[in-house]
Amino acid sequence: MVRGTPLACRPSPPQGGRLAASTAPSFLQRWRLAKAARHPISPLRGRCPAGQMPGRAEGGASRHPSLATILATLAFLTAAPLLARADPLPAGFVRLADVDPTIRQDIRYAGLENFLHRKADGYEAPVCILTGQAAKALSGVQKTIAAKDLTLVVFDCYRPARAVADMGEWTRQGGPPDPQWYPKVERGDLIAKGYVGELSSHSRGSTVDLAIAEADKKRAARPACGAPDTGTLDFGTGFDCFDRASETAHRPLAADAAANRKMLLAAMRAAGFRNYAREWWHFTLADEPFPKQRFDFPVTAN
Numbered sequence: 001m002v003r004g005t006p007l008a009c010r011p012s013p014p015q016g017g018r019l020a021a022s023t024a025p026s027f028l029q030r031w032r033l034a035k036a037a038r039h040p041i042s043p044l045r046g047r048c049p050a051g052q053m054p055g056r057a058e059g060g061a062s063r064h065p066s067l068a069t070i071l072a073t074l075a076f077l078t079a080a081p082l083l084a085r086a087d088p089l090p091a092g093f094v095r096l097a098d099v100d101p102t103i104r105q106d107i108r109y110a111g112l113e114n115f116l117h118r119k120a121d122g123y124e125a126p127v128c129i130l131t132g133q134a135a136k137a138l139s140g141v142q143k144t145i146a147a148k149d150l151t152l153v154v155f156d157c158y159r160p161a162r163a164v165a166d167m168g169e170w171t172r173q174g175g176p177p178d179p180q181w182y183p184k185v186e187r188g189d190l191i192a193k194g195y196v197g198e199l200s201s202h203s204r205g206s207t208v209d210l211a212i213a214e215a216d217k218k219r220a221a222r223p224a225c226g227a228p229d230t231g232t233l234d235f236g237t238g239f240d241c242f243d244r245a246s247e248t249a250h251r252p253l254a255a256d257a258a259a260n261r262k263m264l265l266a267a268m269r270a271a272g273f274r275n276y277a278r279e280w281w282h283f284t285l286a287d288e289p290f291p292k293q294r295f296d297f298p299v300t301a302n
């Protein structure tokens with residue numbers, strides 16, 4: 001059932017783009033309605049101004065489609081690839097691959113390899129979205145380390161507010177430690193201990209979780225606690241190992257792991273990022289463009 005249109009209630013900056021605007025409105029409307037059906041209203045989207053109704057499909061279903069409907073459907077199918085590439089991000093946001101396709105992306109919350117053991121709400125594609133400033137700064141880091149045959153690997157970038165809410169609800173359900181992701185912490189304590197944000201800076205679009213890997217070697221990841229992640233250089237723990245050992249300055253630490261943390265920290269600082277002392281992989285652009293805004297548009301491929 002279509003519960004609302006993204007157009008009517010969307011909290012983010014203006015929608016629509018060059019390609020979208022140049023397409024016949026009826027096709028575009030159909031496409032948006034189809035999209036809305038796939039993505040029910042988010043908590044933020046549900047706050048429509050008083051008196052505004054969420055959109056609904058126009059016209060009733062008919063057993064015999066009219067010629068106009070058939071023609072419109074054919075035209076829509078022809079235009080679909082064009083429309084699919086025209087889905088706009090809020091102003092100020094970019095897909096990292098459009099800025100720097102050389103940065104490796106392993107977006108964990110879009111899949112099963114994460115502490116939830118399932119996809120998080122709002123991740124519809126394993127794609128890194130960031131503010132333009134953060135993406136550009138990251139690309140600068142990539143250029144620096146590429147000279148050493150290394151690459152950045154990003155695990156999480158912009159995180160929709162609905163994903164943050166999902167993670168919060170999940171942790172509040174409670175449960176025992178998980179040997180892979182939080183071996184010494186109760187699930188219900190993950191927020192209080194600072195490992196999962198109740199309101200995450202990731203929703204502001206200029207925060208990124210990342211590591212460094214050898215550019216020419218792409219091995220399967222072995223994430224989190226207990227063993228180094230074989231998909232990256234050795235950082236002492238894997239990404240999202242919620243443990244004291246993941247504190248950036250934690251000691252003792254093997255010499256290689258300490259050197260790798262130092263290299264990541266230095267490269268990110270030089271590009272204007274600040275590290276979160278509890279997690280060696282978590283960095284926020286100091287001069288972020290949306291320091292007081294949280295966003296809730298879904299992570300999509302295009």
Ligand SMILES: C[C@@H](N)C(=O)N[C@H](C)C(=O)O
Binds near residue numbers: 194195199202209
């Ligand atoms: C969940 C982890 N990857 C992370 O980003 N933690 C911080 C605290 C956050 O959720 O903002």
Ligand SMILES: [Zn+2]
Binds near residue numbers: 156202282
């Ligand atoms: Zn993070």
